[in-house]
Amino acid sequence: MALTKLTAAVNSKRKAVEDLLTSIKRARPSEKFSDRSRYKDSMQEENNGIVLREFYPPEMTNERAKQYVAGVVERPIETLEKAILETKEDRENVRVRNAVVHWFKCDLRTRDNKGLHLASEKAKSEGVPLIAMYLVSPQDFQAHLTSPARVDFILRSLEVLKADLSELDIPLYVETVEKRKQIPHRIMELCEKWGVSHIFCNTEYEVDELRREAALTRNCLQKGIAFATVPDTCVVSPGELSSKGTGGQFAVYSPWFRAWCAYLNSHQSDLNEYPRPEKNPISARECFKDLFECLIPSAPPNKQLSVEEKKRFRSMWPPGEHEAAQRLQKFISQRINKYSESRNLPAGNSTAVISVHLASGTLAARTCIREARNANTSKSMDAGNPNIMSWISEIAWRDFYKHVLAHWPYICMSKSFKPEYTDIHWEYNAEHFQAWTEGKTGYPIVDAAMRQLNHTGYMHNRCRMIVASFLSKDLLIDWRMGERYFMEHLIDGDFASNNGGWGFSSSTGVDPQPYFRIFNPLLQSEKFDLDGAYIKKWVPELRDLKGGKNGPVHDPYGRKADNVAKKNGYPRPVVEHKFARDRALARYKEGLARATA
Numbered sequence: 094m095a096l097t098k099l100t101a102a103v104n105s106k107r108k109a110v111e112d113l114l115t116s117i118k119r120a121r122p123s124e125k126f127s128d129r130s131r132y133k134d135s136m137q138e139e140n141n142g143i144v145l146r147e148f149y150p151p152e153m154t155n156e157r158a159k160q161y162v163a164g165v166v167e168r169p170i171e172t173l174e175k176a177i178l179e180t181k182e183d184r185e186n187v188r189v190r191n192a193v194v195h196w197f198k199c200d201l202r203t204r205d206n207k208g209l210h211l212a213s214e215k216a217k218s219e220g221v222p223l224i225a226m227y228l229v230s231p232q233d234f235q236a237h238l239t240s241p242a243r244v245d246f247i248l249r250s251l252e253v254l255k256a257d258l259s260e261l262d263i264p265l266y267v268e269t270v271e272k273r274k275q276i277p278h279r280i281m282e283l284c285e286k287w288g289v290s291h292i293f294c295n296t297e298y299e300v301d302e303l304r305r306e307a308a309l310t311r312n313c314l315q316k317g318i319a320f321a322t323v324p325d326t327c328v329v330s331p332g333e334l335s336s337k338g339t340g341g342q343f344a345v346y347s348p349w350f351r352a353w354c355a356y357l358n359s360h361q362s363d364l365n366e367y368p369r370p371e372k373n374p375i376s377a378r379e380c381f382k383d384l385f386e387c388l389i390p391s392a393p394p395n396k397q398l399s400v401e402e403k404k405r406f407r408s409m410w411p412p413g414e415h416e417a418a419q420r421l422q423k424f425i426s427q428r429i430n431k432y433s434e435s436r437n438l439p440a441g442n443s444t445a446v447i448s449v450h451l452a453s454g455t456l457a458a459r460t461c462i463r464e465a466r467n468a469n470t471s472k473s474m475d476a477g478n479p480n481i482m483s484w485i486s487e488i489a490w491r492d493f494y495k496h497v498l499a500h501w502p503y504i505c506m507s508k509s510f511k512p513e514y515t516d517i518h519w520e521y522n523a524e525h526f527q528a529w530t531e532g533k534t535g536y537p538i539v540d541a542a543m544r545q546l547n548h549t550g551y552m553h554n555r556c557r558m559i560v561a562s563f564l565s566k567d568l569l570i571d572w573r574m575g576e577r578y579f580m581e582h583l584i585d586g587d588f589a590s591n592n593g594g595w596g597f598s599s600s601t602g603v604d605p606q607p608y609f610r611i612f613n614p615l616l617q618s619e620k621f622d623l624d625g626a627y628i629k630k631w632v633p634e635l636r637d638l639k640g641g642k643n644g645p646v647h648d649p650y651g652r653k654a655d656n657v658a659k660k661n662g663y664p665r666p667v668v669e670h671k672f673a674r675d676r677a678l679a680r681y682k683e684g685l686a687r688a689t690a
């Protein structure tokens with residue numbers, strides 16, 4: 094990439110960061126809450142854009158978080174389970190009327206989609222048509238910090254979905270609902286208008302979504318509509334596995350993964366593919382003519398890409414389930430056998446790069462595991478080809494983090510999984526944060542990774558860990574600012590995995606690396622990008638420097654390449670690692686002592 098192009102891209106990113114910082118400053122100040130004892134003083138968090146007060150209450154106290162753990166406060170997943178159980182009989186007695194709806198959310202595919210399959214079966218059993226629906230919610234995009242690249246990917250995937258459904262004579266109705274709170278009301282209104290008696294959807298595990306679906310389950314019934322939300326996004330759904338020792342929920346990955354493998358080894362049929370929906374009766378085209386004519390809207394004003402960005406993201410990330418299936422097949426047939434040895438090398442094309450499809454649901458995690466199992470020499474999840482086992486265990490991390498989200502819901506409310514790490518005194522250094530976002534920290538591996546994110550909407554997993562550790566420990570900046578920046582820029586942004594990854598790297602999350610384990614960016618760089626190919630690709634200022642052990646590309650100012658770095662405008666390190674390491678150790682220790690005093 095030419096230096097000028099990169100400078101232009103960086104300038105445009107700088108503007109985006111400036112806008113972000115301005116919007117953060119404009120965030121509403123603390124409001125009075127009726128029960129203030131539930132909330133801690135979170136002015137610092139609010140001023141730094143961590144607690145989004147436009148949508149959510151202030152950060153809760155540690156005591157309140159512990160009440161969730163102790164089961165004193167009902168978890169949203171329990172609220173939903175109760176609603177499902179208590180309405181089961183009445184919902185089963187609802188008679189089918191004119192049509193059945195499948196409500197698409199993060200499951201934009203026709204293949205191997207449980208909710209869609211059940212909706213199709215219901216429609217077929219009564220000889221009525223199936224209607225597919227997707228509601229665009231600009232406020233949800235805002236509250237969930239969905240990146241413009243991801244919104245664009247979703248809208249493009251909807252075009253593919255619409256074409257696929259149309260071949261089955263199924264209309265895809267898409268509508269923009271401006272206020273997120275209006276969604277349930279609008280769903281019921283549409284169902285009444287279309288004479289729909291049954292709605293199906295797949296469950297999402299974020300707090301607002303679980304509460305909304307619990308309310309929909311009950312409220313739809315009042316209107317004579319049976320609302321069914323079913324587990325589909327995970328291979329093994331949250332709640333299926335509980336710790337044999339305590340009967341409680343797993344808070345550590347390894348024993349959870351053993352239970353996950355054992356469960357799937359003995360429930361192989363859970364990996365069976367759900368068939369695509371049946372064709373609608375041809376009369377559906379006449380009855381629901383308007384719905385077939387419905388267009389996919391363009392991105393809402395708060396999530397627009399520039400013309401150049403649109404072109405770039407479109408060429409890098411083709412949308413839809415067919416592309417996802419091809420990517421998966423190619424990875425399994427050509428690259429999975431080298432996964433263990435090469436998965437940590439960011440310069441190589443060694444991982445599947447399917448997270449964008451899993452996040453938008455153009456691919457099911459179940460499909461990935463089934464195809465990997467079929468390519469393995471053993472049908473067990475924890476036996477056979479070590480490369481395939483290793484890849485399966487990565488998909489399991491995705492499940493694990495959704496399990497954590499469902500059972501420790503306060504992580505969705507800006508609270509760290511380990512509340513005892515809430516009282517660390519962070520540096521809210523705006524200059525350092527900006528340098529990190531722009532890839533100008535003076536640490537080449539960190540800068541390469543951040544520029545990859547800014548340019549492509551994606552970052553290699555090893556680099557996500559390096560930059561997250563660098564922000565939270567070397568810069569000692571509140572990890573939640575990095576979590577937010579990631580969500581706002583990743584094309585594969587997924588709350589549970591992103592929060593889990595940030596919690597791991599900042600040592601505040603579930604099963605994290607201990608706080609005293611601090612990545613040395615230089616050693617990471619030499620270990621995982623030895624010849625500097627990744628750095629040279631994304632930091633062209635350093636492309637003429639030598640890689641290898643002790644090579645200046647990893648540390649130009651520390652390894653006598655000042656002249657080249659300076660001439661090309663590459664910055665000096667914003668902090669010294671040794672100083673930063675000692676500072677982080679002291680601050681984490683003090684914070685922990687404060688919280689546990």
Ligand SMILES: Cc1cc2nc3c(=O)[nH]c(=O)nc-3n(C[C@H](O)[C@H](O)[C@H](O)COP(=O)(O)OP(=O)(O)OC[C@H]3O[C@@H](n4cnc5c(N)ncnc54)[C@H](O)[C@@H]3O)c2cc1C
Nearest residue numbers: 444445446447448487488491554557586587590591594595
């Ligand atoms: C700080 C941080 C933030 C992250 N944010 C996200 C995010 O917003 N969305 C997201 O999908 N992943 C996130 N991850 C996990 C991981 O980096 C990506 O899933 C992975 O890089 C995607 O590339 P891939 O599809 O080639 O993965 P592969 O290595 O081919 O793995 C296959 C799939 O397994 C899952 N997976 C792999 N590693 C992890 C992991 N560590 N945690 C959870 N799932 C995993 C993903 O769904 C991935 O697509 C984050 C990790 C960190 C450390």
